[in-house]
Amino acid sequence: MYVVVAGGGKVGANVARSLLRLGHEVTLIEQRRDRFDRLEDEFEHQVQRGDATELFVLERAGLARPPDIVLALTGDDEDNMVICQLAKEKYGAPKVIARVNDPRNQAHFDLLGISPTVCATSSIMALVEHEVPEHDLIHLLELRKENLEIVEVQIDRDSPSAGKRVETLELPEGSRLISVMRNGQSEIAVGSTMLEAGDQVLAILEPGKEDELRRVLLRT
Amino acid sequence: MKALIIGCGRVGSSVALQLQREGWDVVVVDENEDALSRLGEHWPGAFLVGHGIDTDLLREAGIEEADAVIAATDGDNTNIVIGEVAQKRFDVKCVVVRVLDPARAEFYAARGMRTVCPTKTAIDKMAETVRTCELPGARATA
Numbered sequence: 001m002y003v004v005v006a007g008g009g010k011v012g013a014n015v016a017r018s019l020l021r022l023g024h025e026v027t028l029i030e031q032r033r034d035r036f037d038r039l040e041d042e043f044e045h046q047v048q049r050g051d052a053t054e055l056f057v058l059e060r061a062g063l064a065r066p067p068d069i070v071l072a073l074t075g076d077d078e079d080n081m082v083i084c085q086l087a088k089e090k091y092g093a094p095k096v097i098a099r100v101n102d103p104r105n106q107a108h109f110d111l112l113g114i115s116p117t118v119c120a121t122s123s124i125m126a127l128v129e130h131e132v133p134e135h136d137l138i139h140l141l142e143l144r145k146e147n148l149e150i151v152e153v154q155i156d157r158d159s160p161s162a163g164k165r166v167e168t169l170e171l172p173e174g175s176r177l178i179s180v181m182r183n184g185q186s187e188i189a190v191g192s193t194m195l196e197a198g199d200q201v202l203a204i205l206e207p208g209k210e211d212e213l214r215r216v217l218l219r220t
Numbered sequence: 221m222k223a224l225i226i227g228c229g230r231v232g233s234s235v236a237l238q239l240q241r242e243g244w245d246v247v248v249v250d251e252n253e254d255a256l257s258r259l260g261e262h263w264p265g266a267f268l269v270g271h272g273i274d275t276d277l278l279r280e281a282g283i284e285e286a287d288a289v290i291a292a293t294d295g296d297n298t299n300i301v302i303g304e305v306a307q308k309r310f311d312v313k314c315v316v317v318r319v320l321d322p323a324r325a326e327f328y329a330a331r332g333m334r335t336v337c338p339t340k341t342a343i344d345k346m347a348e349t350v351r352t353c354e355l356p357g358a359r360a361t362a
Binding site: 053054055056076077078079081082086089090104105107108111112 | 327
């Protein structure tokens with residue numbers, strides 16, 4: 001496939017390198033002269049110098065073909081938003097992925113319908129919560145397009161669901177248990193799966209159903 | 221009427237002063253607090269320091285009650301995002317955005333944003349002015 005990568009910093013350059021190694025056709029765009037010179041030694045004609053929010057730069061990079069996917073990976077959120085809007089709406093690129101540098105800007109990406117997005121800060125915070133849980137229900141993954149999320153719940157001895165089979169639980173509509181992790185072993189949750197204290201349960205649910213799910217599994 | 225102006229450079233500050241003289245209630249936002257000096261010694265309106273795409277700051281600056289938002293920072297893409305947020309999140313009726321790059325200005329204008337492109341204005345004006353010069357030996361073109 002053909003991929004245009006906007007932004008040749010650590011993220012963009014490594015993504016471009018990985019895609020090339022997988023045999024894809026890639027054009028990397030970098031604005032800064034010093035960075036571009038270094039990238040050119042490695043990427044040769046596959047890197048172009050310019051501001052990826054300028055139409056002629058995008059067109060020189062082949063946006064009009066259009067690429068199968070455009071990755072907006074610069075260190076500037078406003079630039080990434082504009083790159084995605086131009087790629088999708090002006091050139092009809094079927095898919096974009098945007099990097100969010102400041103998690104406070106996530107709402108702007110959502111507002112403009114730019115999805116999926118990747119934010120290092122948010123990912124790290126989700127991992128921190130996973131590793132050192134402060135909450136009984138941990139958000140592991142948000143599937144924005146599907147309007148679903150995956151959460152992890154720790155079953156305790158006094159949880160109302162402990163000692164019950166999954167099929168007897170009155171789970172809220174729009175939610176389902178995925179798997180149960182017990183003693184380091186994970187199993188797909190089926191109707192006959194018995195929940196026990198100490199289990200780590202993964203569930204998929206519509207955002208906003210967390211409290212109902214918590215009530216059924218944990219009653220807190 | 222209430223106006224919120226983001227970016228207090230030469231353009232933003234002059235627009236702020238003009239609207240204020242015309243009776244508007246004007247709030248100005250800039251990243252740099254020194255920019256306040258561009259509004260003169262007796263600026264009667266509010267002045268906030270911060271980044272124009274910070275939603276909390278925009279709320280503090282009163283975007284929810286603003287009749288007009290003018291995005292005039294030195295970054296085209298920042299102005300565009302401010303414009304989108306003002307229009308789509310806060311439903312501001314009059315949003316005016318400065319975009320220096322004529323191509324981007326045209327693209328966003330076609331999508332319903334009120335863009336002002338000083339570069340395009342300068343290009344048109346300069347070409348027009350050259351045409352009005354009376355040069356000896358120049359042949360009139362139809």
